[in-house]
Amino acid sequence: ADKFKIGYLRVMDDAQAIAAYEGGFYKKHGLDVELVEFKSGTDLIKAIVGGQLDTGVLGFTNAASWSSKGADLKVVGGAQHGFHAIVVRDDSGIKNVADLKGHTLASQKEGSTADTVLKGVVLKEAGLKPEDLSIMGVSPQVAVQSLVGKRVDAAFLFEPQARIAQLVAPVTQIYEVGEVWPFPCMVVIASGDTVKNRKEEVWKSLDAQREAIELLTNKPEEGAKLIASYFIAEPTLKTLKHGDVPREDIIRDAIKSQTFSPKLTEQELDRMQEIADIMQAQGSLKTRDGKPFDVSQIIDLEWQEARKL
């Protein structure tokens, strides 16, 4: 049979997809999986839309954008909640989000989920407009390096970069969006065709990922061993204050700071609608008829209902 192709991004948010592969959970559920790495959700979603991939674990906003254009996409399961931290350089004197005014902040690519939430939620609640500070859209690695190189005062980062940044540079975390405004950042997305034609395999993959999530939540030590090499190349990381730290320790802590969940709850569905509305307000989501985008049309909860989560 054809390999089941799952796309992923090299971020902590996709840990369950990686762990399920490295831990052999897909195989256990009778699925022959090929894991394909992507540099961005934008490319990953295109591969799903173009029929090159079966499922992928990526930001929900991608599914919203593309289905608003007419692509047949389904969100078939949850994955991880959006934990994005703002870390600031110690010498910048920034104490809270409102202090960011007039400073430079390294964020992620314009139009990405993180960028949407940053502008639509984080800054808004602190009473700032995007124009009040200079926001640089770069990759997370460049963001960390820019902090170290004193090119930016603050960065909006997910794991494990937020943790790595704090270990290698004199920076402090001042804000965590997951604590203030939890939202389902990463979800499992499949094309409508796949959901129809390869339903069984999709479900198997979700089962495998669910098992991986359990492992990550309950035994972060073991989970870290499976996935650490995906994020830190050298066995140890040279830190500012604690000398050489084994990479597994860092990843373990990063895993612990995340909330993984295979289930999409009612509140989460509401949050998704909220994000879609923000996107529409920002102009990065346009429906063809101009009406508000209805998130429920791309949600397919058959699997989690069948598993009675």
Next chain:
Amino acid sequence: MSTQIRLTGYKKKLAMVVAVAAILLFWQIAAWSLPDFLMPGVPSVMVRLWEDIQSADFRAALSGSLVRLGFGYGSALAFGVGFGLIGGVLFFFREVLKSAIIILQSIPSIAWVPLFLIMMGFGNMPIIVVIALSAFFPAALSVMNATESVLNVHVSAARVMGASRWDMLKRVYLPAVMPELITGAQLAFGNAWRALISAEMLIGFGQGLGRSLAYAGETADMMGVMANILTIAILATLIDQVILENLKRRVLRYQYV
């Protein structure tokens, strides 16, 4: 005499039209065979492009990109000609520079971007440096190769007529290498342009065509992606064919009369 048959201006224009038509046709075929939201058709993108052009955002992106291009490309040419001419006189320096260029040229500009970002900070600087770097190589190489083939009689004749060193550079070497310099400048422009767009796509800073392209891709706006690609292609062709070709005809007027 060579077999060179110069096509008339009219035929050249016709050829350009045929080429454009062929490209648009391929695109439209791709659009027909793929779903609309992955690959929009030519007419709808044209409409979108027309709308875009009238927006202030577009003009800001355009001028942002062109300013960066101007600085990066301009300094690449200045350094390229300077180093190239020095290399024309100092043989060992030429070989060293050539070797360095061969080595450095193999590294793609998107590998430079993160490094320059960290070393130079955010702003126009890293983009301009990436542009300048990628345009410098062909400019310097072409001038250096051209100096190798400056005719001995031209040099001897000037010496006998009492030319100073500076006269020599300005009135013999520079005009002698001009044809190759212009070819090199056109090559360099291609490199500069691609580097500009790539760097803007990777660095989310300021207004620019590359950034518009990346943003359109990020927001699933394939119409915007194609409109931006179209803009990029049209602009590059215009700059190359109108500005650089005209410059060439002016500077190398003697070859065309």
Next chain:
Amino acid sequence: MSTQIRLTGYKKKLAMVVAVAAILLFWQIAAWSLPDFLMPGVPSVMVRLWEDIQSADFRAALSGSLVRLGFGYGSALAFGVGFGLIGGVLFFFREVLKSAIIILQSIPSIAWVPLFLIMMGFGNMPIIVVIALSAFFPAALSVMNATESVLNVHVSAARVMGASRWDMLKRVYLPAVMPELITGAQLAFGNAWRALISAEMLIGFGQGLGRSLAYAGETADMMGVMANILTIAILATLIDQVILENLKRRVLRYQYV
């Protein structure tokens, strides 16, 4: 006769050594002025490179990249020479092709990658096509420009001696354009190499040097980044200077005796 003074092989090698030393020096200066985490020094990267070379991963990445390069570059050359020669005989076709190349060349390869991914799926195909596309342009252009300057007497002489059309292409046009073809092939190699690395950096598929580089960047492994950049630069220089230069000397032997 021109002022061309061919430096001896020994001097050329010395120039290469000086160039390498200068580049390494700049790097080491950057390493001293930046924290270790951002820019490791030359010696530590050398050690790392040495270790990398002995790993199976490295060899897999190397062979993966080289296979893609071979296919992409090879087909670009074949098509480039073919189209270039056809363009040499059919003038209008030449102008159309030139115009198309000018337009398409302005689009950077990282803008092509997503498109090809959608159209061709994963695998080596999209990378090979991106390589071939970017190498095709200079190869075809140089052959076309060279056919423009094939000497009329060379063509007439062959006709008078009773050459068939095929004889003409094979024994007059092809050898006549060979010098420019080789220059074009070297330019094309530079483009192909940069396109290979860029595409591999962007497409997370298979083993490859570009992917190793991107991976090192994403895992904040600057030592790995520099080791990979070093590998990329060394390899490109070796291929260009050893393989292509030797090929040139063989094919254009008549110019060197």
Next chain:
Amino acid sequence: MKLSFQNIEKEFSGLRVIENFSRDIESGELVALVGPSGCGKSTLLHMAAGLETPSAGAMLADGASIQGPHPERTLMFQENALYPWLTLAQNVALALEFQKIDKQLALKQAAEWLSKVNLKGFENYFPHQVSGGMRQRAALARAFISHPKALLLDEPFGALDALTRMTLQDALRQLIREAGPTVLLVTHDVDEALFLADRILVFSARPATVLKEFNLTQHEKTHDLSEFAGMRREILGLLGIHAEHEESTAILEEVEA
């Protein structure tokens, strides 16, 4: 082979080059064409070679209309007609290879012909390695190797210095005497015409008409042309060079546009 020009007219896009030219060149005869630059001498030769067709009139070889180039009517050019990428022997052999003669055999015959023109030992030299005079010797060998019945020489020694030219005139005369082809020789050198030709046609400026015809068959030929002093003076006079103590201004150089 008898060559007949019958009421030949030739225009190049409106430019009238030859006007009603009729002459028969008898088998084995050597006719020299002399006339001012740009008057149409090369054009006449190209028509005899089959490379150009007359605008009006008939161009016959042994009574049959000439349809295109054929190895039995061989054209030899002023310079650069050897292929720089082939050795002298390969160049000469090429004339046979185009006629599907086995390569080894062709090379053997080429070596024989090279030794006839005093180039024994230079078979494996490339054209740029030998002097201009030696290149024209090889070109002579290439012209004679296919045993042409008509030899069309377009200023064959015009690019050589005066001394070398004389030795080649000797060599040519020797070859013609042995092989006996019909020869049409275009030259600017009146002494050359006097030394080699059976008949000399002096042309006017464009459009070319025959000003006068000289018959020399009855004379013994040596490089000491004092015997021809009268004829020489008359031809030079027809061409506007006055053998007297005054400035000549009759031949107004033309703009080559």
Next chain:
Amino acid sequence: MKLSFQNIEKEFSGLRVIENFSRDIESGELVALVGPSGCGKSTLLHMAAGLETPSAGAMLADGASIQGPHPERTLMFQENALYPWLTLAQNVALALEFQKIDKQLALKQAAEWLSKVNLKGFENYFPHQVSGGMRQRAALARAFISHPKALLLDEPFGALDALTRMTLQDALRQLIREAGPTVLLVTHDVDEALFLADRILVFSARPATVLKEFNLTQHEKTHDLSEFAGMRREILGLLGIHAEHEESTAILEEVEA
């Protein structure tokens, strides 16, 4: 200006080109140098121009040692010495501009000189737009415009056809008669030497030594050289061309390596 070669020797990296050459060229005298190709004639001229220094011996101008090029000793080349990117007038004017003469004035004088060499009306033509003969006329004007005291001519008309050459010889003689510089003329054309020179030096093959010297001051000169027939025959004999009915093989062409 009196030019004195005193016991001149010249080697090029071990190759002995000139051996103990001593001659004085008196002020206003015209001396022609004739000899086989590669014997060192150009080298002698370059030493007089100050472009080369003798390996041993002294090279004097009016008794003072020559240190380098100076406009009062002007060299004229066989061809291509005009700058293709300048019009004829600009080319001629350049000789004055290098001597810091005002541009407008230089152009005015250039126009005057051009009309002296029969090029009135062609001031604004580029070199490639006019015939080879016209280019050499302009080169003559450029040589004379700075009123040189010594004129060094290296086969000035060697690249021209025989007829054009004669008209230029007339023009040159006229100019020399008016300006009265000392002239050293290298030529392969014995007739040219006979027509122009006061004295002819015939050189041996390399290393160059004077085989014989001819004095012609007492003769009236016309293009009808029958008066010189004996001298002509003797010079040709010295150079290995026998004015008899046999093959000449004496001048063995050299390999240019």
